Every structure is written in structure tokens, then in C-alpha cells.
Amino acid sequence: MPGSSIQSIERAAAVLRLLASTERPLGLAELSVALDLPRPTVHGIVRTLRDVEFVVQEPGDSRYRLAKALHGLGRGGVDPHDLRAAAMNWADSLAGSTGLAVLLGVVDGHRVQVVHHVFRPDGSAQRLRTGEDQPLHAGALGKCLLAFAPVSTPPTRALELLRFTGRTCTDVESLDAHLATARRRGWADELAELEPGVGGAAAPIRASGGTAVGALGVTGPVDELFGVGGKLRRPHAEQLVLASREVSGALLEMQATPHPIGWRP
Amino acid sequence: MRCWRCRRRRTRSGGARERVAAVTDRVVAAIDQGTTSTRCLLFNRAGRMLAVAQREHRQHYPAPGLVEHDAAEIWHNVQRIVPAALRHAGIAPEQLVGLGIANQRETTVIWNRHTGKPLARAITWQDTRTDGMVNRLVADGHGEVITEICGLPPATYFAGPRLRWLLDHVPGARAGAEAGDVLFGTMESWLIWQLSGGVHGGVHVTDVTNASRTMLMDLTTLEWSSTLLKILDVPERMLPAIRPNAEVYGVCTTVLPGVPVCGALGDQQAALVGQACFAPGEVKCTYGTGAFLLMNTGVRPAASAHGLIPTVGYKFGSEPVYALEGAIAMTGSLVQWFRDSLGMIGSAAQIETLARTVPDNGGCYIVPAFSGLYSPRWHPEARGVMVGLTSFIDRGHLARAVLEATGWQTREVVDAMNADSGVPVTRLKVDGGMTANHLLMQFVADVLDVPVERPLGSEAVSVGAAYAAGLAVGYWSDLEGLRSNWHRAAAWEPGMDPARRRSEHANWARAVDRSVGWVQTPSDT
Numbered sequence: 158m159p160g161s162s163i164q165s166i167e168r169a170a171a172v173l174r175l176l177a178s179t180e181r182p183l184g185l186a187e188l189s190v191a192l193d194l195p196r197p198t199v200h201g202i203v204r205t206l207r208d209v210e211f212v213v214q215e216p217g218d219s220r221y222r223l224a225k226a227l228h229g230l231g232r233g234g235v236d237p238h239d240l241r242a243a244a245m246n247w248a249d250s251l252a253g254s255t256g257l258a259v260l261l262g263v264v265d266g267h268r269v270q271v272v273h274h275v276f277r278p279d280g281s282a283q284r285l286r287t288g289e290d291q292p293l294h295a296g297a298l299g300k301c302l303l304a305f306a307p308v309s310t311p312p313t314r315a316l317e318l319l320r321f322t323g324r325t326c327t328d329v330e331s332l333d334a335h336l337a338t339a340r341r342r343g344w345a346d347e348l349a350e351l352e353p354g355v356g357g358a359a360a361p362i363r364a365s366g367g368t369a370v371g372a373l374g375v376t377g378p379v380d381e382l383f384g385v386g387g388k389l390r391r392p393h394a395e396q397l398v399l400a401s402r403e404v405s406g407a408l409l410e411m412q413a414t415p416h417p418i419g420w421r422p
Numbered sequence: 423m424r425c426w427r428c429r430r431r432r433t434r435s436g437g438a439r440e441r442v443a444a445v446t447d448r449v450v451a452a453i454d455q456g457t458t459s460t461r462c463l464l465f466n467r468a469g470r471m472l473a474v475a476q477r478e479h480r481q482h483y484p485a486p487g488l489v490e491h492d493a494a495e496i497w498h499n500v501q502r503i504v505p506a507a508l509r510h511a512g513i514a515p516e517q518l519v520g521l522g523i524a525n526q527r528e529t530t531v532i533w534n535r536h537t538g539k540p541l542a543r544a545i546t547w548q549d550t551r552t553d554g555m556v557n558r559l560v561a562d563g564h565g566e567v568i569t570e571i572c573g574l575p576p577a578t579y580f581a582g583p584r585l586r587w588l589l590d591h592v593p594g595a596r597a598g599a600e601a602g603d604v605l606f607g608t609m610e611s612w613l614i615w616q617l618s619g620g621v622h623g624g625v626h627v628t629d630v631t632n633a634s635r636t637m638l639m640d641l642t643t644l645e646w647s648s649t650l651l652k653i654l655d656v657p658e659r660m661l662p663a664i665r666p667n668a669e670v671y672g673v674c675t676t677v678l679p680g681v682p683v684c685g686a687l688g689d690q691q692a693a694l695v696g697q698a699c700f701a702p703g704e705v706k707c708t709y710g711t712g713a714f715l716l717m718n719t720g721v722r723p724a725a726s727a728h729g730l731i732p733t734v735g736y737k738f739g740s741e742p743v744y745a746l747e748g749a750i751a752m753t754g755s756l757v758q759w760f761r762d763s764l765g766m767i768g769s770a771a772q773i774e775t776l777a778r779t780v781p782d783n784g785g786c787y788i789v790p791a792f793s794g795l796y797s798p799r800w801h802p803e804a805r806g807v808m809v810g811l812t813s814f815i816d817r818g819h820l821a822r823a824v825l826e827a828t829g830w831q832t833r834e835v836v837d838a839m840n841a842d843s844g845v846p847v848t849r850l851k852v853d854g855g856m857t858a859n860h861l862l863m864q865f866v867a868d869v870l871d872v873p874v875e876r877p878l879g880s881e882a883v884s885v886g887a888a889y890a891a892g893l894a895v896g897y898w899s900d901l902e903g904l905r906s907n908w909h910r911a912a913a914w915e916p917g918m919d920p921a922r923r924r925s926e927h928a929n930w931a932r933a934v935d936r937s938v939g940w941v942q943t944p945s946d947t
Contacts, residue, residue, distance in 0.1 A: 162710040198793070225768065225769075235622055236768075236769070236775050238772055238775050238859075239769055239772060241860075245858050249878050249879050249911055250879075253878055253909075263635070273860075275878070275911045275912065276878075276909075276913070278878050279909075285912055287912075
């Protein structure tokens with residue numbers, strides 16, 4: 158029903174269709190002529206579209222083109238390998254500053270898939286865990302995703318809360334309480350809930366719009382991660398939060414880059 | 423070209439804003455002057471990166487086969503990124519103990535010592551304009567002498583023929599060179615000269631690793647060869663002095679006034695150092711636009727009977743350490759082609775996603791001989807082929823074939839190294855942007871049948887330049903100390919069934935056969 162539609166959304170859609178119809182960037186004048194709208198109106202629309210990162214301007218160019226993020230919209234968010242590429246430097250840096258192993262995980266149905274693993278930098282023999290999966294309710298990565306990505310993870314009630322150690326959270330109420338704590342302070346942790354003696358902490362990686370698309374975590378012996386009262390040691394918490402913000406920033410930057418198709422070296 | 427390595431680090435990221443070094447901490451600066459961009463990185467004593475700043479420079483393509491850079495633009499970028507890196511890390515110039523440089527090798531520039539201006543754009547290592555000249559050198563019977571003295575087979579890849587081209591084609595170049603007004607350098611020479619005073623007494627030096635890629639240096643004496651200078655008709659007056667890799671060449675008069683410029687290495691040799699390959703037999707591979715494997719061969723140059731290039735690895739102090747090099751032209755750039763020219767993927771990293779949609783290559787192989795085959799086969803007339811196509815093949819199989827091409831090319835170079843050295847490679851240290859591809863790294867381990875290891879921080883090139891500078895001023899005392907900075911961040915263990923490895927290898931070899939001999943010279947047609 159045309160009568161009930163919102164005009165500015167219709168116009169924004171027309172701008173996006175127009176930009177999608179060509180490989181070259183379009184200027185304000187061209188858009189205004191093609192849509193038969195006054196320039197100030199078109200300017201307001203493209204500026205808003207730029208703010209939500211659906212269109213971009215190249216540095217030193219006033220013209221607009223579709224943002225790369227828009228191409229990913231229909232494919233259900235962030236590619237896990239793009240996420241790994243964005244995270245590589247900061248994951249290495251986090252392992253270097255904490256002396257702990259670093260894991261990056263994404264939701265895969267009722268599991269967490271480990272998409273990147275940096276060894277604990279102490280020269281000890283370790284097995285690469287990239288490609289493995291973990292339960293959502295028992296590891297730090299999973300709890301972080303449950304807490305911060307509620308749309309892409311199943312409700313806690315739908316999870317099979319299997320026991321792995323004496324400390325695994327196996328009832329919905331206490332799991333929900335854990336998640337509420339995690340949301341309040343910005344990261345999730347677990348003390349030997351998946352593997353005896355081993356703990357972890359994880360913070361969310363956010364894509365444009367603030368959606369959590371992955372979890373970046375550190376893992377190691379419980380007494381190295383946690384101090385008195387089972388609290389995550391403060392330097393570890395600070396480094397973790399810093400690294401997760403930097404990775405989110407790198408991801409945003411990657412998504413904002415103009416779609417590279419057509420670009421020539 | 424924008425390579426994998428640069429893509430992710432184009433960043434504003436800067437680094438470590440909240441983790442800045444204390445004001446009393448001393449740090450080393452490295453400049454990585456690469457093909458697509460120039461970066462400045464700061465490192466602490468543990469070899470940890472504190473900050474990075476980067477600027478891309480323009481690629482000039484005046485005609486097919488010609489690739490040029492503006493050396494003045496690159497110098498301008500250096501003047502901007504160094505202060506930017508210091509700012510990111512909150513570090514004052516007084517905290518710097520020294521500056522090291524790693525550079526794209528074989529890229530050639532000539533400039534006027536009185537004006538400080540290049541006489542022409544720098545001719546880059548990818549440029550093939552000296553093709554005819556190199557063929558004539560071989561036809562005139564100089565090939566054997568050249569290889570005997572400098573270790574290199576005559577090829578367009580090296581700097582000497584480019585210098586000759588500039589002398590022949592740029593007005594005033596030869597007369598200026600003979601009069602002592604015009605200087606030659608690869609990019610490290612140009613930057614050291616500018617940093618150390620430029621027109622006001624800049625130091626004109628190169629390092630042994632860059633000099634070993636000119637086709638003008640005697641690989642044994644590590645001095646300019648008068649025979650080769652005569653063959654290429656290059657006036658000796660215009661050449662920089664050849665220096666070791668770690669030594670105070672001069673002191674910055676601008677950008678970082680008072681800070682010594684005290685390290686320089688070609689980028690691939692810098693990665694050998696950054697990966698701490700200090701013992702004979704140790705090998706590293708840097709995966710970028712192309713891939714470069716270097717094996718430490720110890721204190722004597724090792725000739726290759728299997729298509730590798732003997733080169734200087736590094737020279738710290740009086741004794742040089744040599745290396746055997748295998749150069750693969752297309753690795754990351756094949757993925758880039760797959761993304762940009764075929765539009766199969768939205769980003770380089772997504773090739774892994776696409777490849778994982780299928781369990782294997784479906785019988786399809788791609789040989790990326792887009793500009794011929796480099797090490798170890800050296801077939802300039804080969805061109806790319808895609809074989810084994812059936813209706814069954816989809817995009818996922820092509821993505822597998824693209825990645826596997828990098829694996830098999832690595833295998834061929836490692837086989838050549840094993841044959842030349844007689845001591846099999848037992849593990850491969852890798853760095854560069856493509857190490858972010860888990861599927862590829864596993865495939866490399868599978869086809870080599872040895873573990874593949876990635877160090878913490880894949881910035882081996884810059885780390886190597888920083889190490890050279892730090893060694894020169896005693897920031898680090900010896901190579902063993904540097905070795906302890908190397909930490910394993912990942913290891914891929916081989917897991918392929920030997921029978922399958924053999925049959926896939928045979929298929930790859932048959933695919934390569936089909937790429938060879940494609941370009942026909944006029945006399946053949």
C-alpha cells in the first residue's frame with residue numbers, strides 16, 4: 158500500500174539501487190538528476206546512509222559508492238575468515254602481553270567454532286585448535302557469545318547443559334546469572350567448567366551496528382588467570398578488553414572499505 | 423599492488439595506545455619500504471611491536487610490462503610515517519636507539535646529488551623492460567661470466583640492467599654519472615642518503631644483501647666487480663659503497679635528528695633475520711604478493727644446480743652468511759586476481775570460506791605462470807593454465823586449486839633446496855599475510871610433509887630491520903639473544919596420506935608441463 162509507506166525509506170532504497178547499478182562512484186549532482194530530487198534531500202539521504210555504513214566515500218573524492226558491508230548483509234553477517242584476518246595482529250599482541258593462549262570463536266548452531274588459535278608463547282608443545290568446536294554453555298568463548306549475541310545463539314533453555322567437570326554450569330538459572338554478570342562487566346569467564354584446572358575469559362567482537370559476531374578469549378591454568386576470590390587478574394582483563402576493541406575497530410575498517418571488485422592493482 | 427601483507431595493516435590501528443612504553447624505555451625503529459607501501463614500526467627489546475604507521479604510494483604503469491615508483495613520493499611518505507608511529511606509541515625521538523631499513527629489492531633509482539631529485543621514476547623489480555638487453559647479454563656470450571661472478575643468472579629481475587637502461591635512456595644520466603653528479607641506488611641507498619643529509623653531505627651506501635641483487639657485485643669478495651661494470655657499461659663513480667647490514671652508516675639530520683641509521687637489508691633477507699634463521703639449514707618463507715624462501719647456507723656461497731639463486735643472507739661484522747633463495751612469482755597475487763579480476767570472492771580471506779564448500783580440488787589444477795615460472799623451473803615463456811575442468815567443477819574447486827598452487831610451488835622450491843644442500847628441510851618457518859589462511863598453511867605442511875610454523879607477530883621483515891639496527895648499537899648483544907625473542911604462535915603438522923600426496927604431486931607436475939612453452943617467439947611462428 159503506497160499510502161502507508163515511509164517516503165524517506167523509499168528514497169533511500171532508490172539511492173541504494175542506483176549505486177548498485179554501476180561499478181563507478183556517483184556524485185550528488187548525478188544522484189539528484191537520476192532520482193529527480195532536490196540536492197539537499199539527496200544529500201541528507203546519502204549522509205545518513207554513510208553514517209550507518211551502507212555507502213562510502215573514497216578519501217579525497219566526494220562521490221559515493223556502496224559499502225562492502227552492504228554486500229555481506231544478505232549472507233548473514235561476517236565471514237569467519239575475514240574475522241580472523243582482522244584479528245590476527247591483535248590476537249598475537251594479546252598472547253604476547255598476557256603470556257596466555259588466545260582463541261577466537263564464532264557461533265555455529267549450538268556450538269562454538271574455534272576459527273583462530275595463537276599458542277601460549279612459552280615454547281611448549283601445543284596442538285593447533287583452529288577448526289575445533291566447543292559447547293556454548295561451558296567455555297568462555299561460548300558464554301561470551303550467549304551473553305552478547307542473543308539473536309544468533311539459541312536461548313539457554315534450548316541448550317543441552319552437559320556436565321564436563323564438577324564446576325560446569327548445568328542449570329539454566331545459574332547459567333543465566335553468569336551471563337547477566339558477563340553483560341554487566343563486558344566480558345565472560347569460566348573457571349575450570351570445561352576442563353579441570355583450565356580457565357578462560359572472553360570479550361565480544363562487534364561488527365557495524367554493535368552486533369557481536371565473535372568472541373576473543375584467553376585461556377590457561379586457572380591460577381594464572383584468576384586471583385583471590387576467583388577474579389580475573391586485572392592486567393589480563395584490561396588487555397582482553399583492549400584487544401577486543403581493537404579487533405572490532407579493524408573489522409569495522411575492513412567492512413567500510415569500498416567493495417574491491419573492479420579495483421586494479 | 424596491494425598485497426596481503428599490507429591489506430590488514432593499512433590500519434589507523436597504530437597500536438598500543440594504552441600500552442605505551444614508559445618514557446625511559448628505549449626502542450628501535452624500522453622502516454619497511456615495500457612494493458605497495460612504506461611502513462614504520464617500533465619495537466622494544468623483547469621484539470614486540472609497539473606501533474605501526476603506513477602510507478601507500480602510487481604505482482605507475484606507463485605501458486604493459488613497465489612498473490614505476492616515484493622515489494620522491496616514497497621519501498615524502500617516510501617523512502610522514504615516522505613521526506606518526508612515534509605519536510601512536512607516545513614515544514619521543516630521544517628514546518630511539520637506532521633506525522633500520524628493509525626494502526623492496528632490485529628497484530632502481532638514479533638522482534642528482536646537488537638537487538636531491540631523481541632523474542626519472544624508479545624502475546621496480548616487477549618491470550620487464552630490460553628483457554631485450556638481458557637476451558643480448560646472453561647472446562653475446564656474457565651469461566656464464568655473469569653467473570660465475572655474481573651468482574645470478576642474467577634476468578630482468580635484477581637491478582644492474584635497469585641501471586644500464588636508465589643510463590641509456592634518461593637525458594643527462596650518463597654524462598652526469600661520469601661527472602660524479604648522478605648517483606645510483608636501490609631504495610635503502612636513496613633513503614639513507616636523504617636521512618643522513620641529502621644534498622648537504624648525505625651518506626651514499628648500500629648493504630651487501632641489496633648489492634647482491636644488482637648483478638654487479640662479486641659474490642665472493644662482496645665488492646663491485648670491474649668485469650661486470652664493464653659488461654653492463656656502468657660508471658663506478660655513481661655506485662654506493664657496499665657496507666655490512668649492521669653498522670652506523672650515518673646519523674639522521676632530518677625526520678629523527680641525531681638518531682643513527684644503522685641497519686639495512688633487502689626485505690627477504692630481513693625476514694630471514696627476523697625469523698631468526700641463524701643456523702645453516704634453517705629456512706623461512708614469506709608469503710606476500712609472491713613467496714620467497716631463503717635457506718641459510720652458512721659462511722660460503724652455495725651454488726645451485728636446481729634453479730635456486732645464491733645470495734648474501736646477512737653480514738653482521740666481518741663474516742658474511744650466505745643463503746639460497748627460491749622466488750615464486752604468484753601466490754597472494756593469484757588470490758588477488760581471483761578476487762578482483764574474476765570477482766569470485768569479496769575479500770582475500772574469503773577464499774578459505776569458498777574452498778571449504780568442497781572437500782577437495784575435484785581434479786582441477788591451476789598453474790599461475792602469469793609472467794612465466796620462476797624458481798626452480800625458470801620458464802619465462804610459460805603462461806597460466808587451468809586443467810582438469812569438467813561439468814563437476816564449481817567455484818569451490820577453483821578456490822582449492824588457487825590455494826594448492828601456492829602449496830605445490832612451495833614444495834618445488836623446497837625439493838630444489840633439499841637437492842642442492844643434501845640436508846633435507848625439517849621444518850618451515852612462515853610469515854606474511856597469507857599465513858592467516860589456515861587451510862593453506864595446513865596444505866603446505868601436508869605437501870611438504872614437514873611441520874610449518876608461524877611466529878608470534880608476522881612482521882618478520884620489519885623485525886629483521888630492527889634487529890640489524892639494534893645489533894649495530896649494542897641494543898641487542900648477539901644473535902642468540904634474538905633467537906629467544908622468537909615464539910611459536912602456530913604449528914601445522916603434516917597429515918596427508920602419502921599415496922594421495924604422491925598422486926596429487928604427479929597431477930600438479932602434469933599441469934605444469936601444460937603451461938610450459940606457451941609463448942612462441944617470432945622465429946617459432
